[in-house]
Amino acid sequence: MGRFETLDYEAGEDGVAWVTLDRPEVHNAFDARMMRELRTLWRELREDDAVRVVVLTGAGERAFCTGVDRGALGDPELRIGTRGGTPLHFDDPGDWISPKTAGDLWKPVVAAVNGMACGGAFYLLGQVEFIIAAEHATFFDPHTSYGMAAVFESMAMLQRMPLGEVMRMQLMGAHERLSARRAHEIGLVQEVVPASELREAAGRVAATIASQPPLAVQATLRAVWYAQELGYRQALEVAKTLVQVGNDPQSLAEGQASFASGARTPWRLR
Structure with a gap:
């Protein structure tokens, strides 16, 4: 597995690989480099038969991921929109980061959410198998509060949450956050644990899944x-x-x- 600047990668002997979004200084928001590295990593994991399950988490305790790094929005690679002379060529940088869309990866991915998960983080959470969250984790989407339509994120969450909950979270924008407890009640999160037990809990279920054919x-x-x-x-x-x-x-x-x-x-x- 290649070296990465924005990701920490660790493969254990139990068939479980740990992928950590490693830009804690910007709440693990993704820039163009992280996007490219995630796309590369997902595709490499397809070819590694020693890896049977992946745990995805974020560095530090403040955030899992907060979407696109607003400080990097000037980068052309992060621009969402049409390319060329017609509206039929549309690019979404989020296509580079999701395990199934970007990597065609059909090995189980378990998310261990350790803090804020918002905005573009839903590209990732929309394509994991299930989510384990620390008690202090929160979920929200600030797009509408800043004049941006929450489109791809809303569609991803509608696969995992009831319609009314998606509507409320997306339309409330930055004004309200979903607690880990509430996320568990509505089925977005499958287990809530103290922050100190998050790695153990995620590792336990991942290792169990990896032990099976x-x-x-x-x-x-x-x-x-x-x-x-x-x-x-x-x-x-x-x-x-x-x-x-x-x-x-x-x-x-x-x-x-x-x-x-x-x-x-x-x-x-x-």
């Missing part, structure tokens, strides 16, 4: 996303292929042998 995990992941994005009948057609692809004979045999032996997996109540 990767083909079955990745096919399950794809099935859920297909069902979210396609019509139900369309998703069922894709499901027939996913069942054939995701049921690896060796893993099935090992699982059957384990069950037949009487061994049962220790479980934890959440």
